Amino acid sequence: MRIPIVDTRRQLDNIKSEINFAVSEVIESGQYILGPIVRKFENEVCEYIGVTHGIGCASGTDALMLALMGIGICPGNEVITTPFTFVATVEVIALLNAKPIFVDINPENYNIDTEKIESVITEKTRVIMPVHLFGKCADMDKINYLAEKYGLKVIEDCAQSFGAEYNGKKAGGLSDVGCFSFYPTKNLSAFGDGGMVTTNSDSLAENIRIIASHGSKKKYNSERIGINSRLDPIQAVCLSVKLKCIDSWNNLRGENAKLYNQLLKDADVIIPSEEYINSSVFHQYSIRVKNRDELKNYLQSKGIGAMIYYPIPVHLQGAYSYLGYKEGDFLVCERVAKEIISLPMFPELKEDEIKYIADEIKNFLKQ
Numbered sequence: 001m002r003i004p005i006v007d008t009r010r011q012l013d014n015i016k017s018e019i020n021f022a023v024s025e026v027i028e029s030g031q032y033i034l035g036p037i038v039r040k041f042e043n044e045v046c047e048y049i050g051v052t053h054g055i056g057c058a059s060g061t062d063a064l065m066l067a068l069m070g071i072g073i074c075p076g077n078e079v080i081t082t083p084f085t086f087v088a089t090v091e092v093i094a095l096l097n098a099k100p101i102f103v104d105i106n107p108e109n110y111n112i113d114t115e116k117i118e119s120v121i122t123e124k125t126r127v128i129m130p131v132h133l134f135g136k137c138a139d140m141d142k143i144n145y146l147a148e149k150y151g152l153k154v155i156e157d158c159a160q161s162f163g164a165e166y167n168g169k170k171a172g173g174l175s176d177v178g179c180f181s182f183y184p185t186k187n188l189s190a191f192g193d194g195g196m197v198t199t200n201s202d203s204l205a206e207n208i209r210i211i212a213s214h215g216s217k218k219k220y221n222s223e224r225i226g227i228n229s230r231l232d233p234i235q236a237v238c239l240s241v242k243l244k245c246i247d248s249w250n251n252l253r254g255e256n257a258k259l260y261n262q263l264l265k266d267a268d269v270i271i272p273s274e275e276y277i278n279s280s281v282f283h284q285y286s287i288r289v290k291n292r293d294e295l296k297n298y299l300q301s302k303g304i305g306a307m308i309y310y311p312i313p314v315h316l317q318g319a320y321s322y323l324g325y326k327e328g329d330f331l332v333c334e335r336v337a338k339e340i341i342s343l344p345m346f347p348e349l350k351e352d353e354i355k356y357i358a359d360e361i362k363n364f365l366k367q
């Protein structure tokens with residue numbers, strides 16, 4: 001059996017005619033940059049998330065960059081975040097010559113350990129940037145409490161958590177700003193790159209729209225230095241079609257995770273906790289196991305596309321050595337990075353495929 005970690009073809013097969021019709025309408029319309037189709041999708045996301053502004057942009061990385069620029073992050077400002085994330089979270093901070101300040105992660109959910117944030121807050125801190133990793137929200141109550149106490153802004157990296165909830169509210173509407181990626185493997189995904197910033201702040205939304213459009217409110221009149229970052233109408237129209245399915249897709253991911261847990265509960269691996277199962281939208285289903293690299297090779301030899309997210313924490317990546325962190329600084333993160341492995345996870349994954357994967361994991365553990 002061959003089971004990839006994500007199979008975007010299967011999703012497409014279910015919505016192909018609607019997608020083809022929507023794309024051809026955009027092509028016929030002649031409007032290929034911004035316009036009413038992008039606005040419509042922005043409004044749909046706002047309604048879904050429960051925020052007042054959604055600003056489409058070119059990628060999740062740009063969404064994070066725009067949020068930091070919109071807040072007015074300056075060289076030397078400090079931004080607190082997690083070292084256990086995709087590097088984009090950190091690279092945008094560094095690109096603005098601000099300083100990423102890392103905090104270790106919680107071993108239960110792999111998100112920033114909120115008990116360890118307060119001790120790294122300084123006079124230079126401007127932002128806390130939690131990542132809702134693998135589809136599970138960070139502990140936002142504690143983060144918002146600290147932000148209020150110290151006068152900081154909060155930017156949620158929601159790239160992996162479209163549709164995730166925390167205390168009944170959606171990720172992206174839990175703090176000052178939310179940043180989404182519509183990269184093709186994400187829970188809500190485009191046929192290419194795309195992203196969105198969400199906020200309830202009128203002034204921040206206006207700032208971000210201006211920055212995303214070369215710093216201009218009026219064409220050919222630059223008020224400030226900006227960038228070019230736009231969501232294409234072709235992507236927006238496809239995302240509109242898919243948005244209607246997101247809850248059922250996320251539910252299917254949850255069902256798959258439950259089945260994995262049930263089948264692996266007696267195996268010698270660490271599976272997601274009951275609490276995690278009930279609150280994640282399972283962008284990834286990840287387990288922890290001692291001889292992880294051997295398991296990955298074994299699964300690959302059986303046609304199973306397991307992946308390691310993330311093998312090297314950002315504080316140990318060469319590009320960030322200038323920050324002065326070293327091995328041993330974030331012990332939980334470093335241990336998790338050695339043990340974690342993500343198994344195939346997508347809504348259309350079949351029951352017999354999950355059974356096959358679980359059986360092969362058990363076969364490997366018996367060796």
Ligand SMILES: Cc1ncc(COP(=O)(O)O)c(C=O)c1O
Pocket residue numbers: 059060061062085086088089131157159160180181182183193194195
């Ligand atoms: C946690 C996280 N942040 C940011 C990004 C960047 O998103 P994009 O690839 O759309 O630029 C990604 C995804 O790729 C991500 O997983």
